[in-house]
Amino acid sequence: MVKTARPADTPAEGSSAGAASITAIPARRRRFLLTDRWIAFLFIAPTIALLLFIAIFPLIWSLYLSFTNYSVNSPTGPQWAGIQNYLNIFADPSISSFFTITAKFVVESVGLEFIIGFGLALLLMKKFPGRGLAVTLLLTPMMLAPVVVGLFWKFMMSQQFGVLNWFISLTGACTVRVTCPDWLNSYPLTPWSMVIADVWMWTPFMLLISLAGLSAIPRYLYEAAEVDRASAWFKFRHITLPLVWPLLLIALLFRTIDAFKLFDIPYVLTGAGPGDATRTISYHLYDLAFNQYDTGTSCALAYIMLVIVIAIANIYIRYLNRASETARQG
């Protein structure tokens, strides 16, 4: 059974304070006891304080900095520049090309992860000996560090000694060190190398969530359809898909936002090259802030990214509400 956490559904337990008073603790002692109200406050306050300190306060500070020409390594303080940074970003054609690179990467990798992950999940719904182990093994890549994944693939994709090219040469398609592709430094191949590494790492995530969705579909729906001699396609289209769709949307939301933030893999695998062919927006932001020390502009770009992330989340959530609505009616 798949349940979506809905905090509203938790019955409020404030009334249990009444239960406490039944316990008849002597009034003298009760005065020194913490009331539930105080406990709630003490339990929540540190968390909120830490989040305000590390997340919210810096965000407000960077909003201010995004309207200044501040640079971290200059001795002069921030000077007000109005919306100049934002105007510069929108006028800069290279930045819009980095957004295009990122968007293409997101669509390609999340799309492939979705298709492969969901496809494998459909196959893995069959019961066979060793299934549990197979699933766990298939899920390992997503638990690894992205930088280590980048290193793995950098080693395997080397044009000179990479095992990937050797496998390709076995098919007779090319000769290693002569005609085999240069995965890490050629256009238009290198952006796809980044997609391959990401798909290897994150397809397991789609697989995991698809499996959860599929195994939550009640069997009797299929049995009823079989009585009616429904075709396999009909069952897939009218039972499987509508019922797993809300969960798949959650998976797509998580992956889209994560892929949009991609930094580790281009940093390790491709170094944003060749040229700027794999310069994702996160990589550019890092470069702008920590190599070019253009703090003002980088804060502005960071805010644009933030707005996009929030927008993606909102689009999906709106879709999700509609999808679960149809699932309930269907």
Added chain:
Amino acid sequence: MDISTVLRRTGDVVAYLVIAAALVVFLFPLFWIVDTSFKPFSEVFSIPPKFFNFSPTLENYKHVFVTNTEFTTGGTASSVSTGFQHYFTNSIILAATSTALALALGTATAYAFSRFRIKGANDILFFILSQRMLPPVVVIIPIFLLYRQLNLIDTYQGMIILYTTFNLPFAVWMMKGFLDEIPKEYEDAAMVDGYTRLQAFFKVIIPQALPGMAATAVFALITVWNEFVFGLLLTSEVARPAPPFLVSAQTVGGIDWGQIAAASTIFVTPVIIFTFLVRNYLLRGVTFGAVRR
């Protein structure tokens, strides 16, 4: 056998073949790194690649800890530490401490949201979750400036505060999921027996929540263990964890892939062990407790 049985059997065989192929594709990179880590230097780059036909050596593992080149000083060869041990220890310290803190704070907060009526609970919970959605590169610039002001750059305290905060939203949401599943009658009964609310929390609820806390801790550990951006940009030496070091090792004086393979194997092994330990909680873990089985 009629035609439909033949079709179904063929379908099954094709399905198993595809699953087997997927296993090979998804496990090969892991196998290849472990395999490479045991190869002598001359075999690491050989084409055609050697899969098993080499004499395994632990040289690469030695070179993870001490440098490849041995300096001869006054007739005796001495090797220099690569610093891996330092960074690796740092990773353990940072991951363990920040996980313990995030788990303690997160469990307390989750308990409050699970058991008490709190004004605007949904909004606060959503606010907590949204913090985890922020791209690290977006928040890192102001955090860098803040830490520079407070002299927290490259300190254990700074990194522990940061990683604790980083894991808090996750800990709160995971633990709320687990605590919601513990019937409140347990602590009601305890309080009828004379326990105070706090005693009931520590002596009744915490023992019940331990499996959930363990799962949450494992995910938090892995998250910090794998984190790269903050480690790269907010530390330089003293508090630097292993991932930035792994990456920088590949640019200094050519790439010794045997050494990197060995270091990666050491780095990845605990994660794989932990993954197996929490395999039944993976779904909850990757969805912040939103999806349960």
